[in-house]
Amino acid sequence: MLLGLTRGRVLPSPRRCLLHCRHIKSAATAASGVGDSVLSAFRSICGEDGVSLGEAVREQHGKDESVHRCRPPDVVVFPRCVEEVSALAKVCHKHRLPIIPFGTGTGLEGGVGAMKGGVCFSLRNMEQVLDLHPEDFDVTVEPGVTRKALNAYLRDTGLWFPVDPGADASLCGMAATSASGTNAVHYGTMRENVINLEVVLADGSIVHTAGKGRRPRKTSAGYNLTNLFVGSEGTLGIITKTTLRLYGIPEAMVSAVCSFPSVQAAVDSTVQTLQAGVPIARIEFLDDVMIDACNRFSSLSYPVNPTLFLEFHGSEQSLEEQVKTAEDITQSNGGSDFQWARDTETRNRLWKARHDAWYAALALRPGCKAYSTDVCVPLSRLPQIIVETKEDLIENRLTGPIAGHVGDGNFHCLMVVDPNDPEEMHRVHLFTERLARRALAMDGTCTGEHGVGLGKRALLCEEMGPVGIQVMQSLKDALDPNNLMNPGKILQREEP
C-alpha cells in the first residue's frame, strides 16, 4: 500500500540501465529468447503497434515503485482483448517464454521484474468498465481501469469502490496483489471484494473463477478459485476481468485527530472503539517521529506524540453518535487535543499530515529514497511490536517514521535511506528481516498488503512452513508446470 497520494518516482537504483540512442520503432530483434518468428506471430495477433522492442518501453515495463532494480522483459505486447491475451499466451506457451502481466506498475515488491526475460503483457489498452449493475452493487472491469477512473465513472450512481491503497492502481492489479488500504477496517481488502475473475492461464485457456458472468453475493459452489488467484501476483494466470463489490457513497463524513501519551494508549483506544461497535471507516496511527516530520513538512503544530487520525462514515445522526463514543474512549485512555471536522475543507486540513506522510518522511533527509516495510500482527500485539521496532531503529541509527492502519494491526516503517551508502542499505535490509521475523513470532504475517514479490520469498517459507509451501508449489505446478507465469515471484524454485 502506498501512503498518501500518488508519489513521484523514487531515485533511480544504483545500477542504472545504460541508455543508448532510443529507438521509437526498432527493427532490431530483442535480446535473447524471442526470435523473429515469434515476434511476427505476436504482430499478427495484436497488430504492428501492439508489439514493442524499444529499450525505453521495455525498461518502463521492467520496474515498479519498489527499490528493486529494473529488469526489463525482451518484448512488450499490448493486447486489446482477452482473445488476444489468450492467443499471445498460447504462442508463449509453445515457445516456453516467460509471461509477465503488467497493470500500472505501482507495485511495491518488484512483482513486474522480468527475472528471466520474456514477454511483458501490458494490459493498459483493455480499459473498459463493463456490466455495471447498480441495484446489485457490482461491476466488472478490465485491467486498464484504475480505481480512481472507476470511482469517477460511478459518481452519478451513488456507488463507489472503497479499497484505497493510495496509488491510482489497476483494479485487476490490485486483485493480483490482494491490495488493501486505509479503508480496510470498514470495507475489507480485495479478498473480500472480488466476486469473480476472468483469468488467462499459462497455456492460453480462459477460466472464469466463479463461472462466466456470474455475480451472486455469496456462493458455496466448488473450490474457491477466485481467492486462489487474488494475491497470486501473476504467478498463476493473467487477470483480464474482475467483478467487484460496490458500496454506497457515505452520506456524510467526519474526520478527527487525537494525541496520546503512549503507543499503548493509542492502540487501546483503537481496540475499544472497534469493540464498542463503532463502524469506523479509517483509523490511522502516526508515531512521534512521523508527526514531527509532518509538522516540519506541512508547517503544522500537532503535539509530537503518538497520534490517531480517524474518519467516520454514515448518516448525519449516526456520525454524531460515533464521534461522541470515540471521543469518550480516547479521553478515558489519556487522549488529548481531540479535534474533529465535518466540512470538506477542514477535514482535508486535519488529515493533511497523514496524506503527506510519505513526502514528509522523505523531506527528513533530502537526497535519500524511501522504502516502506509492511507487516501485520494481531491487534493485541501491536503495541509490543511497535515499541520493539522503535528500539531497533534507534539502536541501529536508522530513520524510520511509522505510519499504520492500526485498526488492522498493520503498520509501515518508512525507511529513509541514502542509496549511495551500501552500509546503510545493508543495515536497512537486516532491519526489515528482523521486523518481519518479529511479526511472524507474534502470530502475524511478513506482508500485510504489499505482497511477497521478489524480496519476501524466504520469509514466506518461514511464515507458511514447509508443508504450506509445498501445497502452494503443488498448485503452481498444476496450473503452470513450465513455470512461465512471472517466474521468480512468491515461490523460490531450485534452479537446475
Next chain:
Amino acid sequence: MSGRVLVGVKRVIDYAVKIRVKPDNTGVVTDGVKHSMNPFCEIAVEEAVKLKEKKLIKEVVAVSCGPQQSQETIRTALAMGADRGIHVDVSGKDYENLGPLQVSKILAALAKQEDAQLILLGKQAIDDDCNQTGQMTAALLDWPQGTFASEVSLEGDKINLVREIDGGLEHIKINTPAVITADLRLNTPRYATLPNIMKAKKKKIVTVKPADLGVDVTSRLEVLKVEEPPQRQAGMKVETVEDLVVKLKEAGRV
C-alpha cells in the same frame, strides 16, 4: 422576491471518454457512449443547493434541454438537492442543431414563467466550449450577468461576485434578478449518495416543448464537417547545427 433559482444542466459526453469522429465526418460518435452532467453545470447545481442550505433562497429548479435522456441529468441534479425539474423536450435534428441562442431563449422564457430570481449556469459546456448561453440569456432578459464566478455571496437584493478573468480576480456587485455562470473554483460538487438518489425519484420533472414557451429552435448555423486534429508527424534527428539550419531552410522556416 420568489427565492427561486433556475439551474441549467446539460447532458454531455462524459469527460473521461475518448472522443471519436464518425466515419462520415458529420459529428462525433454518441451512440453507446457514456454521458453525464457537464462538470460546470455540476458546480452550478452545487452552488444553488448551498444557497438553499444557507436559507438564502427557497427553491432550486433544474432545467435541461434535450431528448428523453436529459431527464437522467435532471435526476442527478435532484439527487444533489434540487427540488424539481423541467425537461424541455428537443430531439432529432432539432437537438443536433441546438445551440446557445435557442437554449438562452428557452431559459429566458422559463425565467419569466417561473418568476426566477437567479439563473445559475456552468460557464461553458465541455462538448462545444461555446461559453455563450449565460451571456445571451442575460441579454435577452436585460438582466445583469456575473460570469466566470469563483465566489458568490448574496447581500440583501444584491450579489457580490468574484470573477476569474485574464488579469486576475475582479470583484463586482450586481442587482438581482441576475444570471451567474460558474467557473471551476466556485466549489467542489457533492457526490449523489444512494439515499438522495432514492429521494430524487419522488421529485417531479415536468416536460414541456419549446413551442409551449413560444420559442423557435431552428438554427441559423449549419455544421459542414467535423474532423480529428491532424496526426502528429514523426520528428527528425540531425547531427549538427549546420544540418539543422539546412533542414529549416528546406522547410521554408527560415
